[in-house]
Every structure is written in structure tokens, then in C-alpha cells.
Amino acid sequence: MKKNLFILGASGSIGGQTLEVLPSFLTKYNLVGVSIGHNISFLEERILPFYKLKYVYVIEEKDYLYLKEKYKDIVFYYGKDNISKMLKNIKDEVDIILNALVGFSGLMPSLWAVKNNKILLLANKESLVIGGEYIKKILGDKKLIYPIDSEHAAITKCLHNVKKEDLDYICLTCSGGPFFNYKKEEFKNITFLDALKHPTYSMGSKITIDSSTLMNKAFEIIEAYYLFDVEPNKIKVLIDRNSYVHSFIHLKNGNFKLSVGKPDMKVQIKDALNLFELDSSKEFLDTEINTFENYKFYEVDKEKFPLINYGYYVIRHKGLSGLILNDADEICYKYFKEGVISYLDIKKVIDKSFDELSDILNLEFSEENIFAFDKQIRDKVEEIILRKEFN
Numbered sequence: 001m002k003k004n005l006f007i008l009g010a011s012g013s014i015g016g017q018t019l020e021v022l023p024s025f026l027t028k029y030n031l032v033g034v035s036i037g038h039n040i041s042f043l044e045e046r047i048l049p050f051y052k053l054k055y056v057y058v059i060e061e062k063d064y065l066y067l068k069e070k071y072k073d074i075v076f077y078y079g080k081d082n083i084s085k086m087l088k089n090i091k092d093e094v095d096i097i098l099n100a101l102v103g104f105s106g107l108m109p110s111l112w113a114v115k116n117n118k119i120l121l122l123a124n125k126e127s128l129v130i131g132g133e134y135i136k137k138i139l140g141d142k143k144l145i146y147p148i149d150s151e152h153a154a155i156t157k158c159l160h161n162v163k164k165e166d167l168d169y170i171c172l173t174c175s176g177g178p179f180f181n182y183k184k185e186e187f188k189n190i191t192f193l194d195a196l197k198h199p200t201y202s203m204g205s206k207i208t209i210d211s212s213t214l215m216n217k218a219f220e221i222i223e224a225y226y227l228f229d230v231e232p233n234k235i236k237v238l239i240d241r242n243s244y245v246h247s248f249i250h251l252k253n254g255n256f257k258l259s260v261g262k263p264d265m266k267v268q269i270k271d272a273l274n275l276f277e278l279d280s281s282k283e284f285l286d287t288e289i290n291t292f293e294n295y296k297f298y299e300v301d302k303e304k305f306p307l308i309n310y311g312y313y314v315i316r317h318k319g320l321s322g323l324i325l326n327d328a329d330e331i332c333y334k335y336f337k338e339g340v341i342s343y344l345d346i347k348k349v350i351d352k353s354f355d356e357l358s359d360i361l362n363l364e365f366s367e368e369n370i371f372a373f374d375k376q377i378r379d380k381v382e383e384i385i386l387r388k389e390f391n
Contacts, residue, residue, distance in 0.1 A: 002030050003119075004093055006055070008083075008109055009100035010034035011042040013204045014123040014148060014265065018098060018273075019046065021266050025273050032093060033057070035083065035101070040067070054093070057086050087112045098272075099124045100148075102206055103330050104374065107131055111367065114138045114145070121272045123148040125219045129314065130322045132226035134365045145227065146272045151220055152227055153268040154246035154259030156276050159228065162257070168250040169234040172220050175200045176239040176298065177212040177305075184304055190343035192336055200243035200263045206333055213346060214305040215329055221311030222322060232315045237308065239298040258295075306347055319362040321354075323370055324377055328353040331381040341385055348390040353381050 009015045015034075022031065033055030036043045040063050043056065048071070057077045058064055064078035077086040087094075087109060097113045098121040099106050106124030113120040114135055122128075122145050128135065139145070147153055151172045159167070178197045179190065195212040196205060203211070210216035217237055224235050246268075248258040261267055300308055314321045332346045341349060354361065357380060363369055384390055 002028060003095040004032045005029040005096045005098060006033045006090070006094045007031065007098045007100065008035045008057075008106070009037070009102065009123075010047065011036050011039035012100050012102065013207075014100035014269065015098075016042075016046075017266050018100070018269050021270055021273070023050075024270075029096070029273070033090065038063070043067075055086065055090055057083055084108060084112070091116055094118060096121060098148075099127065102126075102204060104130065104326060107370070110135065111138075114142075117142070117144065119275070120145045121148055122146065125149060125216075125223045126326050128223045128226045129219045130326050130370065131365065132222060132322065133318050134367075136226050146275055147223070147227060148265075148268050148272045149220060149223065150243075150263070150265060150268050151247040152223060153271050153276075155224065155228060155249065157259050157271065158247065158249040158257040160276070162249065162251070164229075166251050166253070167230070167234070168252045169236055170224060170228060170230060170247070170249050171236040171238055172217065172224060172247050173238055173240045173243070173245050173297070174214065174217050174300075175211070175243045176241055176300075177214065179212060179304070180239065180241065180298075182304070187304070187344055188342065192339070195336075195343065199241070205337075206330075209333055209336065210329065213343075214300065214308040215310070215346075217300075218308050218311035218314075218325070221308070222314050225315050232312050235311075237300055239300060240295065241298070245295055245297075307350070310350070317361060319365060320360050320369065320373060320377075321362075323373065324354060324357050324361065325350070327374060327377040328381045331378055331385065335382075335385050345390060349381065349385055352384050352390040353377075356380055356384065 007015050007018060010019065031051045033053055034047060035057035037059050053074055055075050056067065059078065061078055064076050068076045096119040097109060099109050100123040103126050107127050107130050110120060110122065110124060110127035111131060115138055147156060155170050178194065178199060195209050198208050198211055207216060221235050225232060243263040244260055246259045246261065248256055250256055302308060310325055314325055328350045332341065332349050335341045336346060357377060360373055
């Protein structure tokens, strides 16, 4: 029987690539709805001609009024807070949520999905950065989350048929970003446009900036901790400049299992849509493997890329530490893009934010606390930036 799929963030990088591969999954899925944000032309040109949707969520009222009048057979929702209302109303008509939203906005739909026993194909890493401990409690032993991040999809495949007691450690890989070869003194001249030049992947601007600072890798460390139930000291990070090795695991018997392939997120999206149903005899066959250069890994220079350490910091502190990290990072992105702070200021602002918000750092995670303190945290970070209190 086909499952009903809803894509959140359909016009973004992951959402758009999902729509490109979805035609080969039409025997498994009905696409019943999408959230599209502001990109109405994408909806009308690349989705509605090919899929008979029942539900669409947009941000702006003007878009809602235009679409509602033009497409009478679709139920439209709009407004920042009404995504909750939509999900509640379509609860019995959706089996799988693909969450490709960016940042804090993806948290609530992920919480809704796991609380309502929906399968969650997760590309919104912030859900676990902010709410990992809470989501883990909700899930218990249930397997509902399937990651789309290339690193976590790779680890999922590598762990197939591996017993937990046989695992030594997991290793997330990264490209090292555009500044891998920069000397530390060159970092002071980095611009926003410089930081958008990712060496191997084409992604949205926020995740590309996070990849350049390795904050994205800090987020992925936290994500791995909650997805794979491994101790922090068993989560390592190495740099693969080609992004051929998406990640790997090391076993106690000395063997490695690697997930290898050219950098193409459609592979990970297909794996997630297949719910990682792997044929053990074909797990790692790759006809192109002989065309790759020899694998060469580098250690992360944590003096040049210190933000990666916040991944382990949040795992240790739990509470609201993930919320503080996410919100500070989002605000820094905004003001770096606008030229208000420099590339090196990002670390200073985040450090200062944790200092100033130490009184709420270890508060217990709850949905009430998250949504109550989110604005307070953002206001504090903005105050730190605008008053130049981080130098």
C-alpha cells in the first residue's frame, strides 16, 4: 500500500532534489502536500503540473489568497504559526514527513511527527541539536527517524548488520570547507561571499556558511549522538577534501566500513525514501570506486575551526544548550550576511552568548521552555552584536 508523503521545505535544496527523484518512487508514495515558503513560482512550475496535491502551506497571506482562488481543489494554509494547525488537521492523512526546513522552524514539525508516530525523513539537523534529548525520550525504542544528511545516512548504512558491542567508533567526514588551506591570520579578511564557495557541494547559503566555520559539523556531532546512541568519545571527525567518503565506522576487530560515492545528495535522499532497506550483498558495491583518488584524511585544526567543539559541549550540557547554540548561530549568520560582524566575530559572539545566558543553560528541555526562551535568547544575542559587547 502506498504511503502518504508530505514535504516540508519543498523549494529548498533537499526538497527540490527530493522532487527530482520522487518519480521513481511513485509506486511507494503519494505526495499529498508541501510547504513552500515564499517560492510560489516553484510551486506552480515544478510541483502542481506533476502532482495532485491536497494541502499546501505558504508564508504570506497574499500568496494564500492568490493560490486559494486559483486552485480550488487544494486546501491552503498560511502564516508563521499555522503550520501546527495544518499538521494537526492532516494528522490522519499523512504517513511520512520529510523535514527539509532550515533552522529552528523545523523543530516543531519534527516533534509533531515523532509524537504522532509518523515516519520522519530528517534533513533538519537543528531538530536534534535543539531537542535531541526530548525526542529520544519520546521515541523510546521506536525507529521513526531516517536521516538525510550525507554523513548520517552513510553511518546508518555502515552500521547495517553491525552489533553495538562490535563498534569501536564512528567517524563523520567533512570537506574542510573553502578555508582549509588558509593561514590563521588570513581569516580576518574572509567575506560572506568567500564563505559561500563550498568546495564540493551546492547547498543553501545558511548551511554553506555553517560548513565553512565547521559549525555544521558541530551540529552533526550532536545529531550523531542522538541518532546512533554512541558515547561522545566514539564520535570522531576527519576531513576528506574530495567528499568521496561520506563517513565510516571502525570495528573493534580492526576493520573499517566506509560509505563511498561522489558528492550527490540524491543518493542519500533515495536511501531515506527506501527507509534504508539494504541488500547486504550489495551494500557497498560502487562501479566508479576505481576512478576515485586514494583516500586521504586530515585532522581538523581546532585552532582555526574552534566552533566544532560546541558539538561536544552541547552533548555534555544538554538542557537548553542546543537552543542557545542554534539561535546564536542563526543570528550570527544574519549579521555576518549583512556585514555587521566579521567572520571571526561569529565565534566571539557565540562564546559571549553562552556566558550571558549561563543562568538558563541547564534548564530542563520542554516544549514550553523552548518556545518561551527562544525569543529571549535571540534578543540577547542581537543585543551582544549591536552593542559590540563581544570584543
